[in-house]
Structures are given as C-alpha cells and as structure tokens.
Amino acid sequence: MDGVLANNKLHYLNYYFEESGVRLDEENIFGLNENDCLPDKTAVSRYIHTPGFFRTLPVSTDAQDVVRELQKKYDVFVVSAAMEFPHSLLEKRDWLDEHFPFITWKNIVFCGDKSIINTNFLIDDHVKNLMTFSEKGLLFDAFHNVHESQFERLKHWKDVYRYFLE
C-alpha cells in the first residue's frame, strides 16, 4: 500500500516543506533509506506517527485505473504492514474507502509480517517483504530501492498493467 498504491515519497517531501520551509525534490532523496531520507533524520519517523499522515497520502499515478483493470482478471488484495502503527489502521481503511472504493473489505489485509500471505504475486517496494514471500515477488520502484537487483522491477503502474494485462 505505502509506496505502491500511495505516493509516500511526495508526502514526505511535502511534510518536510511544511515543517522546514525547504523544498526538496526527488533527486535529493534518490537512493537513500526511507527512514532517514530527509536532512532531519528523525523526520520520517515523526511524520508516520503523526495522526492524519496516512489518511492524507496522495494516490500513486495511474494506480486507481490499473487496479480497476486488474480486478477484471485477478483477485486483487491490498496487503499493508500497518500493524506497527495502530493509529494508521482506521486511517488506511478510510483512505482505501475513499480512493479505492471498488476494493471490498474482504480483500484488504493489515498485517505485520507479510510472510503469512498466500497469493500468487506480491508487488512491494521493500525487498524484505519479497524475501519472505514464496511465490512471484515483484519490486515496485521507489527512491529507497534503486540499488536492489534481486527482483524484477516494475517502474510504475503502467508497467504493472503491461506485466499482468498485455
């Protein structure tokens, strides 16, 4: 969900601008770890613990259209490692209701460790989640995973469309 359906990168940069007045862009965080990608190394951790952060995430470009298309051929589940942040649970549920109302509650999973998930594919921006997944793992491109080469990479949602539907 984060970094795949939702554009966390943009949200971090916007929060940082609000807080510091400094406008960073993608190049400034390219290749850095997600947790300490900002000049203030504690900022990301503070933002993700801030009420409202997860409720106001921007949607990734083309995510809505492509998920809707995928649903015609696949049983699509949204799986989020949300359990670490209890306040995010309702925010994420409400966010999905707003932006992906065509995904039923039956197909939403909030968990901790994704190794418990039994699907044929997993699209994730974190290699650690793909490593414990037994079926086909696909890496969704993100600023923090540019140096990873273990998994097939999907650059954006149009790439997801091509992979599964063309």
Place this chain on the structure above:
Amino acid sequence: MDGVLANNKLHYLNYYFEESGVRLDEENIFGLNENDCLPDKTAVSRYIHTPGFFRTLPVSTDAQDVVRELQKKYDVFVVSAAMEFPHSLLEKRDWLDEHFPFITWKNIVFCGDKSIINTNFLIDDHVKNLMTFSEKGLLFDAFHNVHESQFERLKHWKDVYRYFLE
C-alpha cells in the same frame, strides 16, 4: 480472535441483560446462529457496531496461558476478520495489547477473507473460514457451531493444549 481468544457469547448475553433486564444463559442460545441468537434478532448486529464492544470482550478461559505455551514451540499468529467493522480495528489491536501483550504486532493480521492466510493450522469457530483454508483446519467449539461435523473439534483451550503440546 472472536469466539476463540475472546468470549463473544458471554459478551452478547451481558449486553442483552444490560439492555433488556433479561438474563439469558448458554442454554438459551445453544445451537442458534450467531447473528440472530438473541430474542431481539437485531441485537447482535447492533452490539457489534457499538463502539467499545470489541474493546471490552472477556478473554476466553485458559487462552492466555495456552497461547503463551504454544509460542514456545510454534509461530502463533492472531488472524481476525475485522475489516468489515472499521471501528473494531483499533479496539482489537488495543485489546490484544492488553490481554496478549506477548503477541508481537508482527504476528497480528486483520483481514476480510481468511483464504489469503498461509499457515499450517487454523483454529476458527466458523466453518466458512475453515472451508477456504488449504491446510489443517480445527473447529473451536461455539454455541453456533454445535451441529457442524466436518472438522475436528477443539472444545476449549485445554483441548488446544492437548492437541498441539501433548
């Protein structure tokens, strides 16, 4: 979680007593469907949509002790079909933190459809969840499943202990 770690039956009867002044006991609801087990057929649905209901559920007898023992030999996950009731998400997370603090957030899953769960065993009080599970399903005894005979039945948590640890 509901009906396995938590004693929903007792909670329904207590809520009904609070509301109606009528004290029913187990025999009055034995063999009935969970959703309309009370004389007021809308009561259970109303209770489970009431804020606080899931946060105040009583813990099932012996559940804490047995889960703690199971953890010594097994990787125990709590899987709850909580997604239908968004307000229950945080309540269930807080309830687990209070009563099962030894279960880490990494091993908690809130989902809709449990068919996505990849474990070796599933202990559940609802046959519908066991039916879509591909590994060993075990039916946890409940007033609403007394007529079911498709799955091996565990009568109570001491039975779980016997099954997995003796």
